[in-house]
Amino acid sequence: MTELELLVDFHKDHYRQGPGSDDITKTIFKIIPDLNKRNFNVADIGCGTGAQTLCLSECTKGQIHAVDFSTQFLETLDTRAGKVGAANQIKTIEASMDDLPFEKNQFDLIWSEGAIYNMGFEKGLQYWKQFLKPNGYIAVSEISWITKDRPTEIDDFWKSNYPEIGTVSEKIAVIEKSGYSSIAHYVLPPDSWLKNYYSKIESSFDSFLQKHSNSESAQTLVSMEKEQISLYKKYKEFYSYGFYLIKKTA
Ligand code: SAH
Numbered sequence: 001m002t003e004l005e006l007l008v009d010f011h012k013d014h015y016r017q018g019p020g021s022d023d024i025t026k027t028i029f030k031i032i033p034d035l036n037k038r039n040f041n042v043a044d045i046g047c048g049t050g051a052q053t054l055c056l057s058e059c060t061k062g063q064i065h066a067v068d069f070s071t072q073f074l075e076t077l078d079t080r081a082g083k084v085g086a087a088n089q090i091k092t093i094e095a096s097m098d099d100l101p102f103e104k105n106q107f108d109l110i111w112s113e114g115a116i117y118n119m120g121f122e123k124g125l126q127y128w129k130q131f132l133k134p135n136g137y138i139a140v141s142e143i144s145w146i147t148k149d150r151p152t153e154i155d156d157f158w159k160s161n162y163p164e165i166g167t168v169s170e171k172i173a174v175i176e177k178s179g180y181s182s183i184a185h186y187v188l189p190p191d192s193w194l195k196n197y198y199s200k201i202e203s204s205f206d207s208f209l210q211k212h213s214n215s216e217s218a219q220t221l222v223s224m225e226k227e228q229i230s231l232y233k234k235y236k237e238f239y240s241y242g243f244y245l246i247k248k249t250a
Pocket of ligand 1: 046048070
């Protein structure tokens with residue numbers, strides 16, 4: 001198995017693949033202005049196994065295009081959508097987020113939770129803009145500093161793992177520079193990390209290691225996850241996912 005296949009295998013049976021919350025997804029959807037449009041057309045980019053896709057399908061009758069590059073995640077989402085009677089509403093699409101098979105001005109809303117970092121926040125916002133209708137919205141979560149200063153250990157960790165990390169106001173500056181206005185932002189609380197995500201993956205470490213006969217690469221993956229969890233527990237007042245609701249202006 002390649003590193004990526006192993007990562008997908010680790011995450012594929014989980015409800016979500018990153019910090020988040022069904023309630024927060026629905027709350028953010030509800031504050032989008034002008035929601036009662038007909039034929040509301042949504043893209044959910046980096047959808048994983050579809051935690052937020054299924055929430056969105058409860059919020060709108062519109063068509064949802066759920067994009068991921070992992071076939072296995074999309075198969076799980078198809079199964080889950082079938083179980084809740086949303087198979088016609090949710091169309092899964094295997095594609096890379098930086099090479100999307102969409103038309104220009106196709107969407108009223110682009111949703112993306114815990115995924116844009118894979119291509120970079122600024123690059124993602126600039127590239128995805130063409131697929132939005134004029135005045136369309138993006139709701140996107142992105143790792144953000146929530147204080148002005150922070151201890152060196154956590155600063156070094158994130159700067160070497162994701163140099164594009166920035167404060168909420170730096171993220172808003174990128175949003176404005178990229179041709180959007182900021183409608184609202186919200187910082188994910190610790191429950192979205194600890195209760196909804198980390199506690200679930202922690203409980204699967206042993207079975208995952210057993211399944212892979214304690215292979216070196218499985219052990220490396222688990223110890224990296226453990227390191228991230230312990231850093232989060234230690235430094236959670238300094239960073240989180242910022243959830244940004246933004247509107248295309250240019
Ligand atoms: N939105 C989901 C998954 C977040 S994890 C949730 O919050 O639970 C990030 C997701 O992005 C994974 O499903 C991963 O397969 C996907 N991904 C990573 N790089 C990608 C790329 N270049 N193109 C499309 N999807 C990608």
